Amino acid sequence: QVQLVQSGAEVKKPGSSIRVSCRSSGGTFSSYTINWVKQAPGQGLEWVGGIIPKFGTTVYTKKFQGRAKISTDESTSTAYMELSSLRSEDTAVYYCARGRIEYQLLGWLDPWGQGTQVTVSS
Amino acid sequence: DIVMTQSPDSLAVSLGETATINCKSSQTILYRSNNENYLAWYQQKPGQPPKLLFYWASAREPGVPDRFSGSGSGTDFTLTISSLQAEDVAVYYCQQYYSIPLSFGQGTKLEIK
Numbered sequence: 265q266v267q268l269v270q271s272g273a274e275v276k277k278p279g280s281s282i283r284v285s286c287r288s289s290g291g292t293f294s295s296y297t298i299n300w301v302k303q304a305p306g307q308g309l310e311w312v313g314g315i316i317p318k319f320g321t322t323v324y325t326k327k328f329q330g331r332a333k334i335s336t337d338e339s340t341s342t343a344y345m346e347l348s349s350l351r352s353e354d355t356a357v358y359y360c361a362r363g364r365i366e367y368q369l370l371g372w373l374d375p376w377g378q379g380t381q382v383t384v385s386s
Numbered sequence: 387d388i389v390m391t392q393s394p395d396s397l398a399v400s401l402g403e404t405a406t407i408n409c410k411s412s413q414t415i416l417y418r419s420n421n422e423n424y425l426a427w428y429q430q431k432p433g434q435p436p437k438l439l440f441y442w443a444s445a446r447e448p449g450v451p452d453r454f455s456g457s458g459s460g461t462d463f464t465l466t467i468s469s470l471q472a473e474d475v476a477v478y479y480c481q482q483y484y485s486i487p488l489s490f491g492q493g494t495k496l497e498i499k
Contacts, residue, residue: 309430309481326487372441372481373426373428373436373481373488374438376436
C-alpha cells in the first residue's frame, strides 16, 4: 500500500523560497505521477503541477509556472516542490498526491500526503 | 483550460435521506476512443486530505460504501449519497483529468439538517 509522508509546517518571510518534500513508500515510485495541490485557508483545491519521476517530465498550471519547481530523487523515492518569491497569497496547505495511471500525467489522485502548512508572514 | 462548476455550494440533508451533488465541465470530458469520462470525486473532512471516492465518473474505489454512487457523461455528472449518515458530513469535490491543467470543482459542503 502506497503511503506519502510530507515534511512539516513552515513559516517563511515574503520574498523567500520554500521546499516541501513528499516521501513515498510501499509501491513503485518512478512510474506514477506525483502531483502538488494547494488549498488556501477555507478554500478549495488548486492543482499546482506534476512530475513523472522516471522521465523527469513536469507540467505546471500557468499561475505557478516560473515560480514553482517540482523535482524528484528516485534514490529516496522523494518528490519536492520548491516555491520561490513567496507572498502572503501562498499561505496554504500543500498536498502531494500520486496519479493512478502509470506513465500518465493525466489521472485521478490517490493516495494523498497528509499536507504541509506553509505560512508566509513578515 | 477546463472549468469545473459544482452545485450547490452547500446543502443540508436529513439523516437517512438522499444528497445529490452536481458537477458540470466547461467542455466534454468523455474520451470517445475508450468511451470513458475523465472525472473523479473526492470527499474531504476537516483537517484531512481528500479521499478518493470514484474515478471514470462511476467506478467506486474499494472501501467506499455502496450508498455512494457516481453517474453522468459528457459534461454533466452527479454524486449521490443515499441513506445519509452523520459521518458523510464533508466537502465533496469533482476533478477532471481529461486535459492539463487538472482542475477541481469549487467544492460542495454537505451538512446534516
